[in-house]
Amino acid sequence: MKEPRSFFEKLTGSARIDDQLDDSPAPTFAKASRIPQNSNWPDAGEEGELTVDVFQTPDEIVIQSTVAGVKPDELDVTITQDMVTLKGKRQRSNEVSEKDFYYKELYWGTFSRSILLPQEVDADAAQASLKNGLITIKLPKLDKQRTQRLKVKME
Template identity: 90%
Template sequence: MKDSRSFFEKLTGSSRIEHQLEENPGPALAKATRLPAQSSNWPDAGEEGELTVDVFQTPDEIVIQSTVAGVKPDDLDVTITQDMVTLKGKRQKTNEVSEKDFYYKELYWGTFSRSILLPQEVDADAAQATLKNGLITIKLPKLDKQRTQRLKVKME
């Protein structure tokens, strides 16, 4: 009999439900529909989740974007230095569901943070952050390293 599992399935020992349904649909279907959700791999209480981010540049700015759906602007804290941005926040559950009633439990609830080392220095005082449709966008104007300024020497 030919093993039709994918490389990933062989590597991890996982199995698609289609394979289980082909072999014996009864137990596989019961397993998929009746078992409570397994604990997720999210951090335990007291630990923080880490946001995923996109960081890119325009000619004048470094832009950071991250999905923070379900988080209110008041629950977000953005700190900026010339070479780093830290985004912290908390996603709070709006309802309580018993563990035994879950089929899937993949959403992250709790505190999260992410520090991003910037590829170049920015003007922290001119930075802007907006939240729209669950996406935070932080725009950081680049500092012009080529710009020079002459100082006039005063006699004392």
Template identity: 55%
Template sequence: MKDNRSFFEKLTGSMRMDDGPETSLPESKSNGKAKSATGEAWFDEEGSEGELTVDVYQTPSEIVIKSMVAGVKPEDLDISITRDMVVIKGKRETERFVKDEDYFHQELYWGSFSRTIMLPAEVEVEEADAVEKHGLLLIRLPKIDKNKQTRLRVKG
């Protein structure tokens, strides 16, 4: 039988969708976990880290970062700031009262998360402020005033 695959298909081991055998996935109850047709997890949830979603915007005097951190205790948040970058890390703990097989949908993220944000302008690290209220984390980062001047006395 002649192999009609292209050089690229032979090289990568891929095949055209219309060339391969038709398969269908078995119907199964979705419990919100990514599974293959064989029922195996597509990725290892242990050790994986979620990425925190953020809104970042600026005003004339500051850069503001907002993120939903509902269910995270303030002491479980770690925020590191440099003049041009912010790193937010944390962990959302869950109490396991429900067995995995009893879930119909499981979409909430539990575990470690982090996010690194490159800032569009340099900020005053010492004047930064972070507040969490009703699950919303608000970080205010005052911009460096590049026009600020001061006079120095020359010592003799």
């Protein structure tokens, strides 16, 4: 039974070396055999999974991910106090016939990633920016040590 692909394999189209070692002949450069028949791309309806960096500063949790080729209005970022979900779609801008490809390694289609945060954040004060294909999401940490006094009202 074939193991499920990792998020990296879904995103990049790579495959485990064991999956690629078989007795089939090496591909030639004839047009009919340029693209391997067993594609490692997500099947229809399957999403690619983004790779992310998540780190902290003294005041915030920062999430970064590469989303090159995606416009800001094509990204959907949802935030709760303990989770961030990033969704989008990377669309091919030109149509190329399958027979004209020599290599087909870029991922096109929908993608998403949900990140469980290491601590609660202030979702209302979160900020996201996109620069040079890198999305950066800054999430202010909630101060659990901070206390607040409540006045008791007479009814």
